Amino acid sequence: MSDLMKTIATCFEQVAFFFPSGDPKNQESFQHRANYLDLREYSREILADTLKAYHEDLGANSETFQFIEELRHKETLVVITGQQAGFFTGPLYTLYKAITTIRLAKEQREKLGRPVVPVFWIAGEDHDWQEIRETYFLNSEGKPISCQIPGDGGGESVGYQKVPAWETIEDQFKEIPESEFRSSVLKECRQITERAENLTQWFALTLQYLVSQWGLIFFDPMIPEFKRLAxxxxxxxxxxxxxxxxxxxxxxxxxxxxxxxxxxxxxxxxxxxxxxxxxxxxxxxxxxxxxxxxxxxxxxxxxxxxxxxxxxxxxxxNVVTRPIIQEYLFPTLAYVPGPGELNYWAQLGEVFTVFNFVMPILYPRLSAVVLIPSWRKSLLKQELSIEDVFEGLEEHKSRCVRERDSHDIDEHFERLYRKIREGYAELAPLEDIHGNVRDWLVKNEAKVSFQINYLKGKIWQAQRKRCSEVLRRLQELEDGITPLHSRQERILNPLTFVCQYGSSFVDNIAELPIDKFEEHKVLL
Incomplete structure (x- = not known):
């Protein structure tokens, strides 16, 4: 299969037909899209009034309320993203989406010379409980640990689900390592949990806490006024x-x-x-x-x-028509998708045409890899790259164990195997004694070889134990950078790093470049 992200970054003309609002790297695309949106009408007053009431309940900051007021004006445009209402925001890429949306809106506000506001569409209507009920943190040994919301969802939209009592989930956070920030972060998590009325609000309050220094409008499509509007x-x-x-x-x-x-x-x-x-x-x-x-x-x-x-x-x-509802409600300059979303948006261009709409600009979200100091040290010491970790370290682990073999284990056993073969070969004349002797010799040699192989395995196991420290550090690399054999941003919850580094972790994400789509950025 072709690499869509790389194609968009380097050869957009190959896929331009599927993304009719143009190349996200080209500022002309944004100007053309803005001109198109100026010809459209939106129910801005109802939208702004309802958003204002919702964000008063969230306790949003002044920047967010300013953005909401700007939505009342015809010249105001929107950069929007969306995600399911995951457990404490779900994986890191949720935060990356939010940061990309905030950054792109700010950038286009300056370049277009008009209000552009960031919006996060919380997909609380989804009913895929398995998708949102679990998240992962790293414990003190650097291993991913699962935290789950109790219950099964009952097939209803997650926005109808009640937030679990803090007492039912707080034990799951005990394995998060102690740090300067851990207690204050978990205190905030408890307050958010006790305050939220449903999972959508729980998600909004958590993400709002993470991006508190910037304005970000949250959109809950299950609010009755929005339903009537759509x-x-x-x-x-x-x-x-x-x-x-x-x-x-x-x-x-x-x-x-x-x-x-x-x-x-x-x-x-x-x-x-x-x-x-x-x-x-x-x-x-x-x-x-x-x-x-x-x-x-x-x-x-x-x-x-x-x-x-x-x-x-x-x-x-559903996944086909949610972008259509979004296009109907918001003057959408650009949508910020993940890699998988880009593929399904590419299937929707003709659907937009059915409703006399044009698909917005698709601006891929930031992709990043967090490197804590111990992981970076291991990479440097082992002369490994992040790409090496992505590809898997099993061969490198085996090589490390073999390089530390000062006894030439395999050579010793090869000599033993050779002597055993020679010894049994010397017994070949005994086959004349009885017709079954040959079978006895073959079976006996197989049993001996089995025992020798077992011994060889135990000795290599002991050798691996002698290399336990380097193997432990390599496993920490895999658990941290590719937890559960997946990309870090798809598994680990951002709070695992906020507990360790405080709000500076989010600040550092906000400083990463967002315009090199095919590259993963490294956050030290």
Missing amino acids: MPMYEQILKMHVAVRKALAVRTEKWVELGFTQQIHPTGGEVNLFLAIPERRAILYDNDYFNLRGQKERWDLDTLNQMLKQRPEQFSP
Whole structure:
């Protein structure tokens, strides 16, 4: 498969057809997009009033309220990103998304000479409990430890889920190493947990705490006023569902032909909306009627529209239509996706056209690797790069053990094997004694070889123990940089580093360059 991030960074013209608002590295793309948005109308007053009330509950800072007030003005544009309402924000890339959005909005405010505000869309409508219920921290030995929210979600949107009592989760944080900042960070986490009314608010309060020195608008799509505001778009989605499926299929086929990954996999009949009564299920279409996946009750379009007017809070978009709702509600200059999201956005260009929209600029989020001092020291001492760790260190571990073998273990055993083969060869004349002697010799030699191999394994095991310190440091590298054999930013929670380094950790992320998309940045 082709490397999309590298292609966007170095050969954007190869994929320009799929990203119609232009190259994110080119400032002209932003100016053209701004000109396009100036021709559109938005319900800015309702949007701003509702956001203001929501952020008063969050206790947002003055910069955020300034951004909300600016949204009332026609010239104000938005840089937006989004993520599920993960456990204490979920993995590091959530913070990277937020920082990229804040930085890009500030940069475009200066370059365009007009208000551009950062928005974080919290996908609290999602019902994938497994996706958000778990996060990982590093313990005092540098190993990733799992922290989980109790319960199973019951198939409902996570925004309806209650926040767990602090007492049910605080024991999970005891393995986080002691540091200058640990107690104050966990105290803040407890206050946030006790204050939040649902998982979406829990997420917003935690991320707001991390980026407290900057303004960032949080958008909760489950707020009733926002549901009513989006209702005309839901009606259009219901009406145009066949055209949407065809548009998705056409663009996906072209995307796969180009050698890229198909991220959205329709199974057939999707209307690309969910209905929650109370369990959230996909709406399907078949033979002129609609039904929920796994259920038999059927409705016609008029009935479904009536349900929408009476209870809009029960409807929500899926991965195909969430960007359409976003485009309808916000003057979106740019969206900040992760690598996987880039692939599914590339499948959506024709879907935007169905609704007479143009896809916003896609500006890839920051990607970074945190290097604490001990990891950096190990990399330098072992003459390793971060790319070496990404590829796996098993061969390097074996090489380290063998390089420290001062007894030539393998040579000793090779000589022993040779003597055993020679010894059994000398017994070959005994085969004349009985017809079974040859089988006895073969089986006996195999048993002896098995025991010798066992002994060789035990000796190498002892040799590895002699190298335990270097192996421990290499394992720490893997656990820290590629925890659970994945990228650090996809597994570790940002609080694992905030507990160790305080707010300066987030400050340092904010200083990383955001415009070199194909590169992971190193945060020391």
